[in-house]
Amino acid sequence: MATIRELARYCDVSVATVSRVFNSPEIVSPETRQRIFDAATEIGYLPNESARTLATKKSNMVGLVWDTDHRRPGWRHPFLQEILVTLKTALSAHGLHLLMLSQREPYLQAVRRHNLDGVVIIDNGSQDPAVLALVDAEIPAVALDLRRTGPTCTYVTSDNAGGAALAVRHLVERGHRRIASITGPLRTAPAAERLDGFRAALAEARLPIDADHVVESDFYLDGGHTAMLRLLAARQRPTAVFAAGDEMAIGAMRAAREAGLRIPEDVAIVGFDDIELAALVPPGLTTVAQDRAGFGTAAARALVAMLQSTEELPAPTVLPTTLIVRGSS
Amino acid sequence: MATIRELARYCDVSVATVSRVFNSPEIVSPETRQRIFDAATEIGYLPNESARTLATKKSNMVGLVWDTDHRRPGWRHPFLQEILVTLKTALSAHGLHLLMLSQREPYLQAVRRHNLDGVVIIDNGSQDPAVLALVDAEIPAVALDLRRTGPTCTYVTSDNAGGAALAVRHLVERGHRRIASITGPLRTAPAAERLDGFRAALAEARLPIDADHVVESDFYLDGGHTAMLRLLAARQRPTAVFAAGDEMAIGAMRAAREAGLRIPEDVAIVGFDDIELAALVPPGLTTVAQDRAGFGTAAARALVAMLQSTEELPAPTVLPTTLIVRGSS
DNA sequence: CTGAAAGCGCTTACAG
DNA sequence: CTGAAAGCGCTTACAG
Numbered sequence A, B: 001m002a003t004i005r006e007l008a009r010y011c012d013v014s015v016a017t018v019s020r021v022f023n024s025p026e027i028v029s030p031e032t033r034q035r036i037f038d039a040a041t042e043i044g045y046l047p048n049e050s051a052r053t054l055a056t057k058k059s060n061m062v063g064l065v066w067d068t069d070h071r072r073p074g075w076r077h078p079f080l081q082e083i084l085v086t087l088k089t090a091l092s093a094h095g096l097h098l099l100m101l102s103q104r105e106p107y108l109q110a111v112r113r114h115n116l117d118g119v120v121i122i123d124n125g126s127q128d129p130a131v132l133a134l135v136d137a138e139i140p141a142v143a144l145d146l147r148r149t150g151p152t153c154t155y156v157t158s159d160n161a162g163g164a165a166l167a168v169r170h171l172v173e174r175g176h177r178r179i180a181s182i183t184g185p186l187r188t189a190p191a192a193e194r195l196d197g198f199r200a201a202l203a204e205a206r207l208p209i210d211a212d213h214v215v216e217s218d219f220y221l222d223g224g225h226t227a228m229l230r231l232l233a234a235r236q237r238p239t240a241v242f243a244a245g246d247e248m249a250i251g252a253m254r255a256a257r258e259a260g261l262r263i264p265e266d267v268a269i270v271g272f273d274d275i276e277l278a279a280l281v282p283p284g285l286t287t288v289a290q291d292r293a294g295f296g297t298a299a300a301r302a303l304v305a306m307l308q309s310t311e312e313l314p315a316p317t318v319l320p321t322t323l324i325v326r327g328s329s
Numbered sequence C, D: 001c002t003g004a005a006a007g008c009g010c011t012t013a014c015a016g
Helices: A004-011 A015-023 A030-043 A049-056 A080-092 A107-113 A129-136 A160-173 A189-204 A221-232 A246-258 A276-280 A292-308 B004-011 B015-023 B030-043 B049-056 B080-092 B107-113 B129-136 B160-173 B189-204 B221-232 B246-258 B276-280 B292-308
Strands: A061-066 A097-100 A118-122 A141-144 A153-158 A179-183 A214-216 A240-243 A268-273 A286-289 A317-319 A322-324 B061-066 B097-100 B118-122 B141-144 B153-158 B179-183 B214-216 B240-243 B268-273 B286-289 B317-319 B322-324
Touching: A004 A015, A004 A030, A015 A030, A049 B049, A061 A107, A080 A097, A080 A118, A080 A292, A080 B080, A107 A129, A118 A129, A118 A292, A141 A292, A153 A160, A153 A189, A153 A292, A160 A179, A160 A189, A160 A240, A160 A268, A160 A286, A160 A322, A179 A189, A179 A221, A179 A246, A189 A214, A214 A221, A221 A240, A221 A246, A240 A246, A246 A268, A246 A276, A276 B276, A292 A317, B004 B015, B004 B030, B015 B030, B061 B107, B080 B097, B080 B118, B080 B292, B107 B129, B118 B129, B118 B292, B141 B292, B153 B160, B153 B189, B153 B292, B160 B179, B160 B189, B160 B240, B160 B268, B160 B286, B160 B322, B179 B189, B179 B221, B179 B246, B189 B214, B214 B221, B221 B240, B221 B246, B240 B246, B246 B268, B246 B276, B292 B317
Parallel strands: A061 A097, A061 A118, A118 A141, A141 A153, A153 A317, A179 A214, A179 A240, A240 A268, A268 A286, B061 B097, B061 B118, B118 B141, B141 B153, B153 B317, B179 B214, B179 B240, B240 B268, B268 B286
Antiparallel strands: A097 B097, A286 A322, B286 B322
């Protein structure tokens, strides 16, 4: 590994000039600039990032906060992979790398030790104090699926309420008047917002909400199954169910089928997320699709904007949702 | 952010002593050690990683090589999330962080610029020269699902051949004699190995392999569907199909059903991976389960071993597979 | 067990 | 447009 000193000597210039060639090429004369670039590739010079970070306090790395043990180990984000791919790609375009933060150490410590430029927070619904510490410390941060703002914190989320309303309006159009909902854990923003959208759309249609017809669940398949059992046992059985996540919706479908009900004739079901399975499980799950690629690119855009200017905080991004009608409704 | 100098002055010792307290606590006297530790938390001192890396040439970061654009954008690893979670957790326990490497720059360059201690390579089946460069450069590396070794490179993989054999023997026991296979892309190690296992198990049972009965596909659902169409059109229609990936198996089931065949009566199907969907798609897909958590933990173990001693290269890890019998066979 | 000092490889005012 | 020099915050032989 050649160092800046070696390259400087090789080109018979000072290290300052070499440094400038890599950092502000425009301020050095075209000839020497080119000569240094050529020599750099010739002798295989690469600027050492640790040294740069030490000198500049900027690491060109952003931390990824992604709490993995909090929920049950098998927890699967509906589209974590897409988020990572799009985030990584979009950040790369700005020379930023993603560092996955360990949970064995407070995130804020890791941010400081590594001079991270910012963080992306994938929420898991926990009110993690380590995450709050990050926001309080005014680290540039963008949260996903977590409506948190601060002087240096913005967020990107789906239009959860709007998506839920889409689902409900669709059911209303199909003639349903007794519509129930299986919610996610209401401490999580997406679950709470989808419930809000559900309520708002029913109010809009002037339909009452039976207290028995809202069951809080956990976003998982078995949870949806259990919740559906409760709905089927309600005094007034709903004719349609909006499950705020596809896994729960599929669990609910299973419960309905086990109870001898036909889908959608006896009970219609609509989910949320549009996971791969939704298209595959007969008769096809009607669901609300999120903009999977949007999360990563919007998060990267917001973060880069914050890093480039501390002047104005980027506005939160609310990604549109779309209804996908399949056989279950 | 307090620096080592400030902490040293605060404790009235030299910076060397402070450094020792954090790096080899045993060589400093218990009293001053404790005094320095206490003062560190008191004034909020955290060692600066860039400075440490610059001085030691070790970054405590390992690169994650994960090619995301090579395949189609929507490509989903059957259990990428588990790999990331287990890898991250296991590496954290050794104070190592995971840096997701950008593809805009040759991996080797990033490794050098950031002084990465090693890399974990999640293969995507491409013969990526950037990956080979890593191995040639003798960077400590562990490859997943890619049988590559070198002076500083080992791997972890499932017992793909053994798993395929499990599937075939099961079908043979069920009385099948015309068994076909839908393979993954044969340039990938898992696909090639599963085909080997398929062949070996048929030979073991003294069953012939019809040339028409091996169709190369792509690990995806639609690919499995197309491949199954070809198998159903074979002169001798197979009575059982081993699809070397669950997505393909599910595509094959769909094709069979569309052709009016009953599963498993008219045609039995066995997959590989045990994705979540396998249990959910009626009548349940018999499949070969991999040790999902094993990849990450084994990879971390191997890498840590390499980092601790350059003496002996850890042997490759071959994770056992298990047959999970469901309704499709 | 502890300290003084050199060195890791950069960047960036400050001069010229 | 370029260079000399200080500084970023650590670690680690070398002495003692």
